[in-house]
Amino acid sequence: MSIPQPELLHFDSDEANGYPNSPLPVLIYRQVLDTGNAEERADTFETMFKRHGWPPAWRYHLYDFDHFHSTAHEALGIFRGKARARLGGPNGRELMLYAGDVLVLPAGVGHASLEADDDFCMVGAYPPEQYPEIERGDPAQLAAAQARVASVDIPENTPVGGPLTPLWGQAT
Template identity: 85%
Template structure:
């Protein structure tokens, strides 16, 4: 099975709200898995993430408040329901998430659910030795958050497969 090329979303730092975001693009893979059963889809996401070096950490929904992780990159595999999400913090960009989609969020990228089905659920994963802290934008702490983001190691592989270094080229 060949992996579709992801959409790339570039989100600038937002000094007004204190969201660092990242010079690396968010990767949005659409319809990665074409499995009709939600639990089987969740299991398949967990297997795929683990196979590519991103151990699955949880199954849960997307928080309804803007937050980011300055200490970890994050993979999200949508296995049930759909949601309208915002990336980049309070002034960010909206997108729809559907079953089978995968998001790869570089450290520092704000994210929140604006509206979701009652049964919306995702698999979350992080590279080994990266522990996400839930942070909210603080303009007074933006420089420190950006420094933490810049220090997060880049994994070799995308959680959906392929070279992450190629997908996260800053000129892409």
């Protein structure tokens, strides 16, 4: 399987709402998996993520409130349904997510589900030794969140394969 090229989305810090976001771009891989049923896609995402150093952690939906993780990068493999999501916090950008897509969210990037199919579900994964805290924007805590985001190690590979440094290395 060839490694697809991701869309890159950049989000500046949202100081008014306390969302650090990241100088690193969000990676959106479209239609990484386009065959099989939902369970097969979930299993395949988990196997793929694990093989590339992003151990799968859960199967769940996307929270319907803006939040971020300042202590971990996150990979999301959509295996069932579709959703309209917002990235970057309350003033962020809306996009559609479909079964077969993968998002790679750098630590600090806000994300939320705005509307989703009843059966929308994803596989979530994090690099080893990175543990996400669910955080909501707090302008008074922005500097501390930005410091945590800056200290999160960048993994060697993307969760779908291939080196991450060419995509994230120049932004650090």
